[in-house]
Amino acid sequence: MKALHLPLLTACLALSPLRAQTPPEDLAKRVDALSRELERVKGELEARPASGTVLGGYGEIQFSHFTKDGAKDTADLRRFVLALTHRFDDRTELVTELEVEHAVSSSDDKGEVEIEQAYIQHRLSPTWSLRGGLFLVPAGLLNEHHEPTAYYGVERNAVETAIIPSTWREGGLQVVGAFDNGILLQAGVSTGFDFSKWDAASTEGAESPLGAVHQELSGAKSHDLAAFAALNWRGLPGLLLGGSWFHAKGAQGQPAMPPMAATLWDVHARWTPGPFDLSALYARGTVADTAAFNQTRVGSPTLVPSRFEGWYGQAAWHLWSSGSYALAPFVRYESVNTAAAFEPLAPASLTPEAAPAERIWTAGLTFNLNPHVVLKADLRRFRNDTAQNRVNLGLGWAF
Amino acid sequence: MSARIRNVRLLAGAGLALGLACGSAGSPGPGGGLSPAASLGEQIFKDTSLSASGLQSCATCHVAEAGHGSDNDLPAQLGGAALNLQGTRQSPTIRYLATNTGFHYDAEGTPTGGFFWDGRAETLADQAAGPFLNPLEMAMPSKAAVVAKLAAAPYAAAFRAAFGDAIFTDVEQAYRCMTLALQHYQREDRDFQPFSSKFDAFLRGGVRLTDAEARGMALFNDPQKGNCASCHPSSGPRPLFTDFTYDALGVPRNPALSANADPAYFDLGLGARPEIARPDLYGAFKVPTLRNVALRKALFHNGRFTSLTDAVTFYVQRDTHPEKWYPTAPDGTVMKFDDLPAKYHGNVNVKEVPYNRLPGQAPALTDAEVDDVVAFLKTLTDGYTR
Numbered sequence: 149m150k151a152l153h154l155p156l157l158t159a160c161l162a163l164s165p166l167r168a169q170t171p172p173e174d175l176a177k178r179v180d181a182l183s184r185e186l187e188r189v190k191g192e193l194e195a196r197p198a199s200g201t202v203l204g205g206y207g208e209i210q211f212s213h214f215t216k217d218g219a220k221d222t223a224d225l226r227r228f229v230l231a232l233t234h235r236f237d238d239r240t241e242l243v244t245e246l247e248v249e250h251a252v253s254s255s256d257d258k259g260e261v262e263i264e265q266a267y268i269q270h271r272l273s274p275t276w277s278l279r280g281g282l283f284l285v286p287a288g289l290l291n292e293h294h295e296p297t298a299y300y301g302v303e304r305n306a307v308e309t310a311i312i313p314s315t316w317r318e319g320g321l322q323v324v325g326a327f328d329n330g331i332l333l334q335a336g337v338s339t340g341f342d343f344s345k346w347d348a349a350s351t352e353g354a355e356s357p358l359g360a361v362h363q364e365l366s367g368a369k370s371h372d373l374a375a376f377a378a379l380n381w382r383g384l385p386g387l388l389l390g391g392s393w394f395h396a397k398g399a400q401g402q403p404a405m406p407p408m409a410a411t412l413w414d415v416h417a418r419w420t421p422g423p424f425d426l427s428a429l430y431a432r433g434t435v436a437d438t439a440a441f442n443q444t445r446v447g448s449p450t451l452v453p454s455r456f457e458g459w460y461g462q463a464a465w466h467l468w469s470s471g472s473y474a475l476a477p478f479v480r481y482e483s484v485n486t487a488a489a490f491e492p493l494a495p496a497s498l499t500p501e502a503a504p505a506e507r508i509w510t511a512g513l514t515f516n517l518n519p520h521v522v523l524k525a526d527l528r529r530f531r532n533d534t535a536q537n538r539v540n541l542g543l544g545w546a547f
Numbered sequence: 548m549s550a551r552i553r554n555v556r557l558l559a560g561a562g563l564a565l566g567l568a569c570g571s572a573g574s575p576g577p578g579g580g581l582s583p584a585a586s587l588g589e590q591i592f593k594d595t596s597l598s599a600s601g602l603q604s605c606a607t608c609h610v611a612e613a614g615h616g617s618d619n620d621l622p623a624q625l626g627g628a629a630l631n632l633q634g635t636r637q638s639p640t641i642r643y644l645a646t647n648t649g650f651h652y653d654a655e656g657t658p659t660g661g662f663f664w665d666g667r668a669e670t671l672a673d674q675a676a677g678p679f680l681n682p683l684e685m686a687m688p689s690k691a692a693v694v695a696k697l698a699a700a701p702y703a704a705a706f707r708a709a710f711g712d713a714i715f716t717d718v719e720q721a722y723r724c725m726t727l728a729l730q731h732y733q734r735e736d737r738d739f740q741p742f743s744s745k746f747d748a749f750l751r752g753g754v755r756l757t758d759a760e761a762r763g764m765a766l767f768n769d770p771q772k773g774n775c776a777s778c779h780p781s782s783g784p785r786p787l788f789t790d791f792t793y794d795a796l797g798v799p800r801n802p803a804l805s806a807n808a809d810p811a812y813f814d815l816g817l818g819a820r821p822e823i824a825r826p827d828l829y830g831a832f833k834v835p836t837l838r839n840v841a842l843r844k845a846l847f848h849n850g851r852f853t854s855l856t857d858a859v860t861f862y863v864q865r866d867t868h869p870e871k872w873y874p875t876a877p878d879g880t881v882m883k884f885d886d887l888p889a890k891y892h893g894n895v896n897v898k899e900v901p902y903n904r905l906p907g908q909a910p911a912l913t914d915a916e917v918d919d920v921v922a923f924l925k926t927l928t929d930g931y932t933r
Binding site: 349445494 | 749767
């Protein structure tokens, strides 16, 4: 169990934005502090009973003031998630998350009730585990670690919302290899995309191309499965380097549908030297055979792009802490383009023009009441769609 | 209970009642061919003896070669015992209606579904029941008279075999079974939903559209240009080019329609149905499928246009050049929407593209673009062969 959880624990510590609540003066002190914390958590883990049920959860409430149009201001309980984990024995556990979005879910409201995760994980050896069921796709920095206490800003970043459609889950089988050298390898097969869901008359596909066609194991068409892999390395304290790849055809055996093979990959890095927390990510998606599909929908507002991509760089500074309180300002710059290229159509005049990349500055503050409860405030400025400029206030929790 | 659910339950109940009354004659025939009821429906559909004139059948006004619509440019077809009385509306195509629903208001209050131009029939069978007794159409004096003709038809024995030896002794039952047979025919015979146009071949990936057709499709779909797809959806593997809703277009009055000789006569569409208590819907007619529209020789509910190019041009120039489409009063003002009483002019759609324009503004489509849209619409004609 120690060998299995050590890299995972290191990952969790590295991903916690306010991990450095007591900024060390030098690297040695910092490593000491980390080691002590690690030993404590390891001890807790080893003390866990072989079986048992653990209730967790997270949630977030947001207020947004749109600086160009106050009529768009909203206050929303964006999500409320209950997480239930049950250990059948020391090798097998069930992991689930049940989510309610927007406080009310009914036929007359926009809310949704969703199963965000529901999988069985079984440990084959100290290094290797199998995961089967509905799980989060290992992509980017945020998709698998999406609790409001795990990221800066009231809202998740645009790249990992529009390009990587977080929170993105599929049903399938996954092998997880957690090595002592800090490498975490994940790979498997899962359900993929259904491009027949693409509604060219709506803007959904322009907001998130893959978000418009992923299936989330809700009666998912499964003629064409996906293959995926992710590799993350945390071999040095405070450093994370990784990347992911996901590939699937989207025709699902439906007549008159071209194969529509979609590929998404990303590379990402996170480095936490001293009180600083620096991260960067680049994600790129491509879809093949879009011309045959788009040709039957020419003139519609949202055709399928052949390429979409985005990147961001983010810097946070753990400025102050006292007891359980901690304050960290951050700044993030993003470039995101959900329609960076289109395959040529006939006649050529019908080929849509590529969209300009949207560039977004976000600056804000994160204030922790304790490691599990966070207050956030930020300012987001959009270079193109300035109507989206807004001030956000947020309250989040995770336990 | 929502109106939608209520309607579905009513329809289910009606279907069940009909099924029980008319036996299992609707089961598919041997080899997957037409069921006995559908085969009877085909014969009934083509039987001219079931009209007062003895010269008119369902197929007279719903001609298969014309997309199961009328095959001439009359504003409405002639009927009656002497075939000298004109109806008040174009014979709508009855093709591609198998997936239509009964009339209901959707969650936003939009009237949807129903059969006929005003949606007054709940099912294909209900729709089939009407023309036999309409004095301006087949003009039979009563259901009993129709059933008597059925009993004397060459297929009477097959009718008895399908629905029971005593079927002709119960007029109501026999009449219901006749309409059910017509419904079976329209649902089962592939001629009513062949999906055999060039556009279908294009969707299947076997054919390319010409540049003009492809440009026309883009204009058809473009919400800022034709915006046709907002009511005539073109997406999906087998689009029907109608959303089965209703719209008030302000189609000009057609002086060639006999009923319009009376200046006090107005066809209010949904408003012609006494039970429709929504004056804001008066003047709205059903959005027809555009499949086979190029075969139509008279278009819109009153047959006002006899050219597809004129019909498309009307859409985009109704508001920018109203003088082209409506008469001018002695004082020089253009009498827009002259086929509706003035108090309902506010019901006419003036908000959506391409109607959202004013005199002097450029139409949403140029003449060349109208030609492209027409080229595209011609790809919707069934029976395409390379």
